[in-house]
């Protein structure tokens with residue numbers, strides 16, 4: 001093989017000193033690459049004494065202003081501005097030793113290489129001192145852009161960049177709900193119940209926030225709607241071969257599959273009643289005991305249980321087996337609907353936009369005009385985040401590339417046709433009999449007041465009733481007689 005000449009680019013090794021450079025030059029020589037020039041990056045604040053030559057190799061120090069050698073962005077900027085312009089003519093002759101320097105410096109080399117910032121034919125090397133041979137060996141780094149892309153795609157498939165609510169919500173009601181969620185999710189072993197209208201982001205909260213708080217990566221989500229009894233049982237608990245016609249082999253249930261993680265029962269009220277009875281045992285203690293269909297042995301699993309429902313608590317209680325309800329409702333959090341946290345609408349809007357934006361010709365920033373603001377403030381937003389998603393895709397559809405703006409009137413026109421229809425179908429006054437609606441209203445008023453004013457005392461003061469009245473309004477929604485007079489509540493004694 002022919003000998004080649006080239007330029008070596010690397011950082012000065014703070015701790016090991018100039019020997020690292022000498023060894024790398026020697027190791028490359030052994031690979032028939034003669035380095036005739038070194039571009040030697042040194043930190044401006046600590047310029048070491050650098051020889052003008054090493055053998056026949058000329059050493060050109062480049063002083064880089066860096067306060068913090070672990071600061072990726074600062075390193076990236078300095079290298080891009082001060083170093084890349086000096087490499088332009090080094091086609092097929094640039095060699096970069098990525099080893100000296102901090103991990104942040106290594107990452108910058110790799111990132112620039114992946115982005116195609118170096119001249120064609122640039123080689124990356126990694127040098128290591130071998131204790132066995134007492135020598136430095138140098139190996140090529142095969143890190144092509146496709147390696148990066150493959151990794152990015154793999155990660156994106158496993159865990160897409162999911163937008164999540166800001167931990168510091170602006171509205172008191174969402175802030176309170178998230179505070180409760182954080183507090184409750186940290187009680188390990190106890191089931192957690194999350195209530196909220198459809199589209200309030202319950203599933204997302206469980207799969208991101210709750211999973212992090214509980215320190216469990218894997219979340220096995222079971223959408224419980226539409227499962228018949230036999231299917232639900234075999235899905236959750238598994239079955240043995242021959243347990244029923246068509247059971248050709250043993251099958252592990254989702255409870256076992258979620259071992260070490262979280263089992264999330266979404267729309268838990270839809271689990272068929274016979275299976276609800278069997279779940280009581282699972283919720284009973286931390287061993288999550290259950291019996292696969294056709295098996296005479298119980299199995300256990302180390303699983304954190306989380307349930308969600310879009311029903312209010314009182315209705316959920318009616319739909320669930322009483323024992324199951326008792327066990328799963330100890331720690332419950334209600335995620336407020338968007339119309340009760342309008343202060344958060346703009347942040348939500350930006351996140352929804354960011355998540356749905358797929359094309360580069362659509363702007364990164366979500367459009368925000370007085371008309372959009374007014375619509376989001378006025379609408380009842382019965383679909384919650386899904387209403388924002390609908391508006392976002394409509395704005396994208398009505399985005400005009402030449403004008404670089406959205407035809408807001410058209411997008412909003414289409415949008416309100418849907419949101420109006422929904423609003424008229426869903427009553428803002430609850431459902432059912434007068435008594436049920438009154439109970440529903442009192443419950444919401446009490447929750448809203450507590451969230452709005454922070455404490456029961458402050459809420460009672462603002463509403464000019466006593467604290468006990470408000471607390472009883474909550475209890476009433478959980479089943480107490482709404483018509484029984486509450487002492488001290490002047491409004492209801494009339």
Ligand SMILES: Nc1ncnc2c1ncn2[C@@H]1O[C@H](COP(=O)(O)OP(=O)(O)OP(=O)(O)O)[C@@H](O)[C@H]1O
Nearest residue numbers: 163164165198199200201202203204310351352385
């Ligand atoms: N914080 C967020 N920011 C932006 N988008 C979000 C956020 N949380 C959830 N979403 C999106 O909003 C939609 C509704 O979220 P999700 O499915 O979690 O709600 P849900 O309360 O579980 O609804 P349902 O009860 O109807 O299943 C999803 O498409 C999700 O992608």
